[in-house]
Amino acid sequence: MSKLLNSVNQRTQLAGENRLELLLFRLENRQLYGINVFKVKKIMPCPHLTQMPYHHPITLGVANTMDGPLPILDLLNAIGTRPSQRVKGNNVIVTEYNRRLQGFLVDKVEHIINIEWSAIHPPPKGVGKDHYLTAISRHNNEIVEIIDVEKIIAEISPANEELTSELGESLTTSTMEVPRHVLVVDDSVVARNQIKKCLESVNFTTTLLKNGAEAHQHLQQMVAEGRRPQDEYLMMISDIEMPEMDGYTLTRKVKEDANLKSFYVLLHTSLSGVFNKNMVQKVGANDFLAKFDANELANAVLRRLEIKQEDTAIH
Incomplete structure (x- = not known):
């Protein structure tokens, strides 16, 4: 074997x-x-x-x-x-x-x-x-x-889902007018709830979807309605392993779509291995994070929030 x-x-x-x-x-x-x-x-x-x-x-x-x-x-x-x-x-x-x-x-x-x-x-x-x-x-x-x-x-062995108080204050006290809504895509009920709890504890709202096919259809529907997902969502946090369409394929489809390519994608997965970083670059994801650490996830969202604030202030 x-x-x-x-x-x-x-x-x-x-x-x-x-x-x-x-x-x-x-x-x-x-x-x-x-x-x-x-x-x-x-x-x-x-x-x-x-x-x-x-x-x-x-x-x-x-x-x-x-x-x-x-x-x-x-x-x-x-x-x-x-x-x-x-x-x-x-x-x-x-x-x-x-x-x-x-x-x-x-x-x-x-x-x-x-x-x-x-x-x-x-x-x-x-x-x-x-x-x-x-x-x-x-x-x-x-x-x-x-x-x-x-x-x-x-x-x-439950994961640590508590945020440090300093991080929680930093995320909660942000006042810049940027979307505090995150699209979460994961087939695991446990993972979806962990991410939802982490983000809601710092005043973010979430939309939860179960797989890449469902997420891709959701984004395509928004575009068909004349809406820009990158304006309504701060980012998308997606698992890699999912039925019907995996996170790599979802990311590639998003980045190849002229209407979606600027949408920020964080791949968040329990998969381990050095190949992941290479695959993140191959499919065009913006970031990669191994599951599950509430502080690391919140820090990743904070980095994205800060960048979005800077872009908003410039324009």
Whole structure:
């Protein structure tokens, strides 16, 4: 299986083409699941685990690895099915989300598939609000479930969503007449709510959309109505991984549109890797920020606000 991941860096050209590669795996419930290859660091047999006092029930233990202590999470238990019956002999997918390494216990790792984001869809509305799915697709007549890992991690180890008082005052006391409305595009409910809370705490309003296709349609509709999104929104904050149209493709379409190319785009993602900065330049995004730090996000919005104020004052 390690051979499957050796060429991850050679696959970065998929980004920006509205395609991705999913690593497929199964849990003990035999359902087929998928995870973006770019989030996978390595795959290994479940190592010896050390139990930690007062640990979260989803955390099976901590493994001593070359990268340091690695928490191993019971993915089957995390999505509300049941605790895994077998630990020894199972596999661990080591991932990097939101600047943290964690391992997910899985039953069987299968193979990697190349797929278009347009073939990945939001979960059906009938599954309710408490599910752990961020998207679904199909492969060989099987449903592939893509889990909202950010929701799982947020429940185990919530991100710091508090702003420093100085930063909050700086953003709140701005008086220049510029739009304090931000377009937020993210398929994760947790991520949307984190950004919304961060921005509203400093008196910004938000419009929340679920994927790149929805955002692109929204912007096109504004243009068709004779409105300029760059005049009504301070900026767009967009995730990269989203069903139907990813953030790279959304950004490229915005920057290639004569009516939208001046619209400020911040890509905000849990994806890690040096290729991200190159992709930001390739698709024309204005900035890139790894999830999730409330102060860093607010600082990015503040920088944009200051630039917008300066431009407004000049003109």
